[in-house]
Amino acid sequence: MKIHFLAAILAxxxxxxxxxxxxxxAGPGGLIKSLAAGFAEKTGIKxxxxxxxxxxxxxxxxxxxxxxxxxxxxxxxxxxxxxxAEEGLLLxxxxxxxxxxxxxxxxxGAVAQGVAGLVIAWNPTSGTPKPADWGDLTKPEYKDLxxxxxxxxxxGTYTLVExxxxxxxxxxxxxxxxxxxxVAGANKAALNPVLQGAKAGVFAGVDYITMGAAAKxxxxxxxxxxxxxxxxxxxxxxxxxxxxEADAKAFYDYVLSEEGQAMVAKxxxxxxxxxxxxxxxxxxxxxxxxxxxxxARDEVLATFAGIFK
Amino acid sequence: MSxxxxxxxxxxxxxxxxxxxxxxxxxxxLPALFVVLVAIFPDLGSGxxxxxxxxxxxxxxxxxxxVLGRNTLLLGIGTVGFAALMAIPLAALRxxxxxxxxxAWDLLLLIPFMIPPYIAALSWIMTLQPRGYMEQLTxxxxxxxxxxxxxxMILMALNTFPVVYFILSRTFETVGARFSDVGRVFGxxxxxxxxxxxxxxxxxxxxxxxxxxxxxxxxxxxxxxxxGRRIGFEVLxxxxxxxxxxxxxxxxxxxxxxxxxxxxxxxxxxVQRWLLTRRxxxxxxxxxxxIEKRPLGLWALPVTLLFAFVSSLATVIPVLAILASAxxxxxxxxxxxxxxxxxxxxxxxxxxxxLRALGNSLTLxxxxxxxxxxxxxxxxxxxxxxxGRFRNVLDALSLTPNAMPGVVVAVGIILAWNQPWLPATxxxxxxxxxxxxxxxxxxxxxxxxxxxxxQIGDNLEAAARVCGAGPTxxxxxxxxxxxxxxxxxxxxxxxxxxxxxLVASLLVAPVGFETIAVxxxxxxxxxxxxxxxxxxxxxxxxxxxxxxxxxxxxxxxSKGEAISLR
Numbered sequence: 001m002k003i004h005f006l007a008a009i010l011a012x013x014x015x016x017x018x019x020x021x022x023x024x025x026a027g028p029g030g031l032i033k034s035l036a037a038g039f040a041e042k043t044g045i046k047x048x049x050x051x052x053x054x055x056x057x058x059x060x061x062x063x064x065x066x067x068x069x070x071x072x073x074x075x076x077x078x079x080x081x082x083x084x085a086e087e088g089l090l091l092x093x094x095x096x097x098x099x100x101x102x103x104x105x106x107x108x109g110a111v112a113q114g115v116a117g118l119v120i121a122w123n124p125t126s127g128t129p130k131p132a133d134w135g136d137l138t139k140p141e142y143k144d145l146x147x148x149x150x151x152x153x154x155x156g157t158y159t160l161v162e163x164x165x166x167x168x169x170x171x172x173x174x175x176x177x178x179x180x181x182x183v184a185g186a187n188k189a190a191l192n193p194v195l196q197g198a199k200a201g202v203f204a205g206v207d208y209i210t211m212g213a214a215a216k217x218x219x220x221x222x223x224x225x226x227x228x229x230x231x232x233x234x235x236x237x238x239x240x241x242x243x244x245e246a247d248a249k250a251f252y253d254y255v256l257s258e259e260g261q262a263m264v265a266k267x268x269x270x271x272x273x274x275x276x277x278x279x280x281x282x283x284x285x286x287x288x289x290x291x292x293x294x295x296a297r298d299e300v301l302a303t304f305a306g307i308f309k
Numbered sequence: 310m311s312x313x314x315x316x317x318x319x320x321x322x323x324x325x326x327x328x329x330x331x332x333x334x335x336x337x338x339l340p341a342l343f344v345v346l347v348a349i350f351p352d353l354g355s356g357x358x359x360x361x362x363x364x365x366x367x368x369x370x371x372x373x374x375x376v377l378g379r380n381t382l383l384l385g386i387g388t389v390g391f392a393a394l395m396a397i398p399l400a401a402l403r404x405x406x407x408x409x410x411x412x413a414w415d416l417l418l419l420i421p422f423m424i425p426p427y428i429a430a431l432s433w434i435m436t437l438q439p440r441g442y443m444e445q446l447t448x449x450x451x452x453x454x455x456x457x458x459x460x461x462m463i464l465m466a467l468n469t470f471p472v473v474y475f476i477l478s479r480t481f482e483t484v485g486a487r488f489s490d491v492g493r494v495f496g497x498x499x500x501x502x503x504x505x506x507x508x509x510x511x512x513x514x515x516x517x518x519x520x521x522x523x524x525x526x527x528x529x530x531x532x533x534x535x536x537g538r539r540i541g542f543e544v545l546x547x548x549x550x551x552x553x554x555x556x557x558x559x560x561x562x563x564x565x566x567x568x569x570x571x572x573x574x575x576x577x578x579x580v581q582r583w584l585l586t587r588r589x590x591x592x593x594x595x596x597x598x599x600i601e602k603r604p605l606g607l608w609a610l611p612v613t614l615l616f617a618f619v620s621s622l623a624t625v626i627p628v629l630a631i632l633a634s635a636x637x638x639x640x641x642x643x644x645x646x647x648x649x650x651x652x653x654x655x656x657x658x659x660x661x662x663x664l665r666a667l668g669n670s671l672t673l674x675x676x677x678x679x680x681x682x683x684x685x686x687x688x689x690x691x692x693x694x695x696x697g698r699f700r701n702v703l704d705a706l707s708l709t710p711n712a713m714p715g716v717v718v719a720v721g722i723i724l725a726w727n728q729p730w731l732p733a734t735x736x737x738x739x740x741x742x743x744x745x746x747x748x749x750x751x752x753x754x755x756x757x758x759x760x761x762x763x764q765i766g767d768n769l770e771a772a773a774r775v776c777g778a779g780p781t782x783x784x785x786x787x788x789x790x791x792x793x794x795x796x797x798x799x800x801x802x803x804x805x806x807x808x809x810x811l812v813a814s815l816l817v818a819p820v821g822f823e824t825i826a827v828x829x830x831x832x833x834x835x836x837x838x839x840x841x842x843x844x845x846x847x848x849x850x851x852x853x854x855x856x857x858x859x860x861x862x863x864x865x866x867s868k869g870e871a872i873s874l875r
Binding site for chain 2: 079182216
């Protein structure tokens with residue numbers, strides 16, 4: 001019986017065709033699906049997509065490291081690109097379509113697919129006053145009514161906490177902890193109680209997710225805080241190990257084309273190219289907090305864990 | 310091949326032993342081996358054996374490990390306690406008395422198997438949290454209980470206690486009918502005969518099923534992740550999952566933690582073996598037994614209410630909450646007439662991906678049930694009726710996956726099957742999911758078949774041999790039919806779990822291949838909770854109906870055979 005089973009495995013494995021371009025992408029799933037469809041229509045090249053969280057994409061890449069499967073990787077955390085570049089895993093490719101992408105959104109080997117911003121995601125029917133700045137959520141009106149994603153699980157929240165630590169704003173985090181805010185896992189786990197009204201707002205919500213929910217008719221609003229916020233560029237990279245360089249480059253170019261960038265804008269992400277219009281505030285409109293002088297990741301997380309223990 | 314009658318059954322087990330050992334090596338030992346290797350050699354993923362043990366020592370020395378281990382034990386034992394409390398009385402009542410609407414309760418208690426635990430947790434959150442469905446309907450919320458350690462235990466017990474209920478009601482039925490009647494004849498009261506005869510003789514069933522609950526609990530990710538993280542209650546499996554899904558990834562750390570988890574499960578397994586080997590529990594002899602259930606009399610109403618209460622907690626409320634979210638256009642709109650409609654269901658039908666995912670999962674679920682069922686029966690037979698030291702190794706090996714979190718099995722499978730020197734590999738084909746599911750779920754049929762084999766006396770097979778049947782004929786005609794009900798129950802369980810498995814599927818699924826759980830997870834990830842819940846509802850209905858149709862068909866067929874046998 002075992003022999004039959006092995007024979008079956010071999011038969012199926014032998015019959016499996018290699019995919020044209022294999023893309024591992026962090027969410028949103030709708031975006032990578034429409035990019036793959038648009039790319040196929042334009043070039044006739046088929047894209048096979050593995051879509052999961054940034055963490056799961058990275059875990060799969062690491063487990064596959066001895067025999068990589070992916071050609072192109074899109075992650076939601078810029079740190080993954082800088083690390084991969086350091087490890088020499090990335091193919092250095094300067095796409096002609098990246099000409100209008102500002103310099104801080106590209107490094108050799110990676111360019112941003114789009115950019116997400118961090119906001120307060122507030123439920124207007126929660127019976128609380130509309131917050132205007134991060135510090136508002138430490139007020140008694142929001143007692144026990146705030147969630148925040150865990151910076152260990154959410155790259156965006158980590159970037160914000162890092163900036164808070166760098167700018168000496170940890171008193172806001174302490175105020176949140178004292179006000180009964182809960183740390184609720186990843187981004188979705190933090191947003192869900194706010195949608196149903198169990199909580200009033202997410203501190204460090206992700207803007208495009210919040211705007212997407214609002215567009216679906218949910219009672220939720222993305223508020224860019226007055227004292228400034230951070231952005232999380234989503235790096236797109238071609239792995240050096242690709243066995244299909246030409247098609248991988250073609251996909252890369254397509255994502256950075258006007259058509260691809262319009263799809264990015266459609267899911268409420270900020271397009272990386274400055275010449276693409278979007279129905280939302282763009283990087284140039286936002287006041288940004290700098291993370292300069294922030295300590296190492298472990299220390300940032302330890303500071304956070306010390307406050308929310 | 311002629312041996313003494315006392316050893317009958319051993320001969321047929323030799324072939325079974327080799328078939329089972331070979332399959333277990335490929336399906337269970339290979340990924341497990343790679344998990345051990347990656348715990349020892351941190352850079353195994355890139356094919357390097359550098360810096361052995363460095364990481365393992367670091368993980369074991371981490372004080373966090375003690376906290377995770379303690380929480381895991383606490384959660385496992387607490388959940389087993391709650392599950393026993395819910396299941397044992399119900400199983401005894403169901404087995405020994407004529408409970409009104411008995412089949413309806415069986416059906417309702419089958420459904421928790423079909424509800425993915427993370428969906429059940431989410432539906433309880435949406436029901437009990439402030440402004441949740443319960444508060445919208447009654448003005449009350451139970452957030453305090455929900456987000457607490459006992460709350461997590463109760464929820465996990467609600468997901469798992471049907472395992473105990475189904476195993477025990479069958480065991481009590483077999484034992485109760487004959488042996489406790491003998492006790493009654495000798496003057497014992499009903500309580501005394503239950504406590505002194507039925508209950509002790511049911512020990513293998515109780516031990517096996519509670520062990521399953523323990524193993525399912527310490528391995529389960531969804532519920533502790535959804536509820537525990539908010540109150541800072543981390544267990545080994547959430548610690549492992551965090552190491553695999555939060556960048557920077559720590560595969561060696563995750564592997565090391567899962568070895569601790571495997572040790573925990575092995576300890577539980579040794580306890581079970583110790584319980585079983587102390588006595589002889591063989592209760593199925595050659596004589597036919599008529600099962601005579603007693604009437605409940607005045608107790609009919611309270612017993613019905615008890616069944617109704619437990620099944621509404623285990624099944625009705627979560628399923629209604631899932632339906633409520635599936636029917637809601639928006640979550641923030643709540644349960645108002647204007648917000649309810651079939652939009653999510655029509656979107657599910659109109660977008661091709663959902664139906665394809667359903668088809669994929671049902672095919673995989675059925676194949677896993679068949680494959681794991683056959684392999685489980687063979688393995689259990691080799692373990693129980695075979696001889697030699699190695700059958701203990703086989704037993705331990707067949708249980709190991711029960712303690713390996715799905716995400717770790719997935720990592721082990723990728724490492725094992727994506728080696729560049731393999732001439733061909735199931736990796737990146739749907740077959741890899743069949744391998745993963747079989748590995749994860751094999752313990753279920755092995756446990757069930759094992760418990761039922763423990764109760765079959767050797768004299769039945771001996772009788773067959775005396776009458777001239779070979780070992781294979783004796784197995785096929787005598788042992789297998791007696792095992793069939795237990796085996797079928799376990800295969801239904803395997804089907805239900807395989808068709809909704811999330812954590813391994815998410816990591817190991819071939820590119821572009823979606824299963825039900827992956828589809829639901831991606832909908833949640835995109836903020837389409839309603840669409841995800843619509844899919845969950847359809848999946849629950851379909852995965853419930855398929856086994857039901859199968860059971861109905863078998864009952865209808867076996868009735869005919871039963872008559873012809875008598």
